[in-house]
Amino acid sequence: MPRPIAATIHMGALRHNLQRMREAANGRTLWAVVKANAYGHGLLRAARAFEAADGLAMIDLCDAQKVREQGWKKRILLLEGFFDATDIPLLEKYDIETIVHNRHMIELLKAQAPYASLKVHIKINSGMNRLGFLPQEEEEIRAQLQTIEGVQVMGVVTHFANAEPTYGHERPATVSIQLNRMDKIQPMPKNLCMANSAATLWQSDVKGDAVRAGVALYGVSPDSHYSSADLNIRPAMTLSAKILAIQNVPAGEAIGYGSRFVTHRDSRIAIVACGYADGYPRSTPDGTPTFVEGKIAPIAGAISMDMLTIDVTDIPEAQLGSEVELWGANISVNDVAKRCGTIGYELMCAIALRVPMLEDEN
Numbered sequence: 001m002p003r004p005i006a007a008t009i010h011m012g013a014l015r016h017n018l019q020r021m022r023e024a025a026n027g028r029t030l031w032a033v034v035k036a037n038a039y040g041h042g043l044l045r046a047a048r049a050f051e052a053a054d055g056l057a058m059i060d061l062c063d064a065q066k067v068r069e070q071g072w073k074k075r076i077l078l079l080e081g082f083f084d085a086t087d088i089p090l091l092e093k094y095d096i097e098t099i100v101h102n103r104h105m106i107e108l109l110k111a112q113a114p115y116a117s118l119k120v121h122i123k124i125n126s127g128m129n130r131l132g133f134l135p136q137e138e139e140e141i142r143a144q145l146q147t148i149e150g151v152q153v154m155g156v157v158t159h160f161a162n163a164e165p166t167y168g169h170e171r172p173a174t175v176s177i178q179l180n181r182m183d184k185i186q187p188m189p190k191n192l193c194m195a196n197s198a199a200t201l202w203q204s205d206v207k208g209d210a211v212r213a214g215v216a217l218y219g220v221s222p223d224s225h226y227s228s229a230d231l232n233i234r235p236a237m238t239l240s241a242k243i244l245a246i247q248n249v250p251a252g253e254a255i256g257y258g259s260r261f262v263t264h265r266d267s268r269i270a271i272v273a274c275g276y277a278d279g280y281p282r283s284t285p286d287g288t289p290t291f292v293e294g295k296i297a298p299i300a301g302a303i304s305m306d307m308l309t310i311d312v313t314d315i316p317e318a319q320l321g322s323e324v325e326l327w328g329a330n331i332s333v334n335d336v337a338k339r340c341g342t343i344g345y346e347l348m349c350a351i352a353l354r355v356p357m358l359e360d361e362n
């Protein structure tokens with residue numbers, strides 16, 4: 001038997017969320033972002049759930065080949081482009097579209113021309129200051145790309161640093177500042193793709209012809225001030241594990257490494273088969289909620305490698321073998337993440353390989 005822990009992926013939720021983002025995209029092309037093993041949900045599984053998307057967007061060329069070989073017939077986009085000259089023939093062979101974000105990439109493309117058909121998107125840096133050309137360079141870059149025989153410029157992409165609605169209006173890289181910079185590209189390019197999940201959901205000023213939705217497809221709000229229910233999306237991952245042991249601990253005893261949690265009353269402490277080696281963060285503080293037998297049980301004591309401890313003194317129904325939800329429909333991954341000083345994205349994609357992945361139709 002495997003350890004009693006699992007990440008269960010809800011296919012119905014993935015499909016529902018895709019439909020929801022389809023509505024929010026309002027007629028724009030919908031790229032489903034499946035980087036980082038589909039935010040921890042499993043690449044090929046996500047590709048099946050997202051078959052109604054217009055395309056899949058990802059980072060790794062190997063992943064792109066994998067989904068092609070598994071029968072994905074629609075578009076594929078590499079969000080960071082290719083990393084090496086040897087990648088270029090594979091783009092053509094597998095009909096994979098790539099962004100181009102620097103001049104070195106253009107040189108590499110020139111060196112292997114002509115092509116039958118190599119599809120590229122021009123990445124613009126509109127204020128994020130990671131990848132891309134400045135808006136005022138777009139015309140020249142497009143002209144250069146168009147001189148390469150067989151290269152097709154499919155569109156223009158940019159990315160927002162702060163599309164969440166709770167980001168302050170006076171801050172240095174607002175959506176409107178980035179949009180103003182994009183306006184320098186005249187005429188407005190065809191097949192412009194700007195919005196991530198947050199911009200698709202909340203920024204009606206962000207137009208364009210395509211969106212790239214990631215986190216919301218997995219049922220997690222891009223802004224932790226909003227719940228999944230607020231957005232009518234459903235968490236697609238449940239991380240759960242069983243109670244391995246229950247200790248009746250008198251008041252004044254300490255639990256686990258570092259004796260971080262000290263019982264202030266006679267307590268029932270449940271030991272759960274999930275630890276930081278499964279992807280549950282070691283930085284999780286006491287009091288972080290888990291869900292067992294229909295009730296909230298707080299983390300009590302430092303997270304170990306293979307176990308964690310929760311206080312079930314007030315939940316007599318919690319017994320050996322009871323299932324504990326660490327995150328999912330009842331415990332928001334964003335809530336756990338916030339208490340650890342991070343975001344739900346990081347927790348989902350840090351699910352460890354050793355955690356068995358199950359799938360259901362919910």
Ligand SMILES: *Cc1c(COP(=O)(O)O)cnc(C)c1O
Nearest residue numbers: 033079159196197212213214215
């Ligand atoms: C990850 C990513 C997205 C998706 O972002 P979400 O916030 O998960 O919707 C979109 N575009 C680019 C370039 C990305 O790297």
